[in-house]
Amino acid sequence: DTEVTQTPKHLVMGMTNKKSLKCEQHMGHRAMYWYKQKAKKPPELMFVYSYEKLSINESVPSRFSPECPNSSLLNLHLHALQPEDSALYLCASRLGLAGDYEQYFGPGTRLTVT
């Protein structure tokens, strides 16, 4: 099973709202990632977690707040977003940070900020 699930599939939120994106995997992977993808662009790395600890933050604005409550779950908390934050948000997981492995991606959450 190489499935990464993400909820919700679509989200529309106002600039003053607080919402959360959820990502789950049950493959025993210990590295999890958040990416942002704008239309017709490749995914851009936002955050990397390894063994539930934040490993990389690619200078992401504080209105995005990641959380990894356990090894299977990754959240992205959203607050006071801007319209330019509208994008597809992809979660991925990998067996570990090091080694010869691929990342497996979820189906993404399409976020629209109004």
Next chain:
Amino acid sequence: AQKVTQAQTEISVVEKEDVTLDCVYETRDTTYYLFWYKQPPSGELVFLIRRNSFDEQNEISGRYSWNFQKSTSSFNFTITASQVVDSAVYFCALSDQTGANNLFFGTGTRLTVIP
């Protein structure tokens, strides 16, 4: 610095034609990994292949084949007898040798297969 170039922005082919998607990469690492991912309109990135820098053997999987040439820093992807379901954006990616093994994506090639 890591860089992946996919010069073909969009390609259209008629069903059953063969099509090759080009990928050229730059890296100073001696050990690295190359990937191809498919992104259909639904949005999910589907892993297709991983190749490490020590393995220059070409690979075939059904209608898909990959040609890795270190001499030209290329990792090209060929679909034989294309089908409408192959319509998607295809990304080539390179991973670095830091602890995070981050993926560096090319800009993608949008393939449209016309019935």
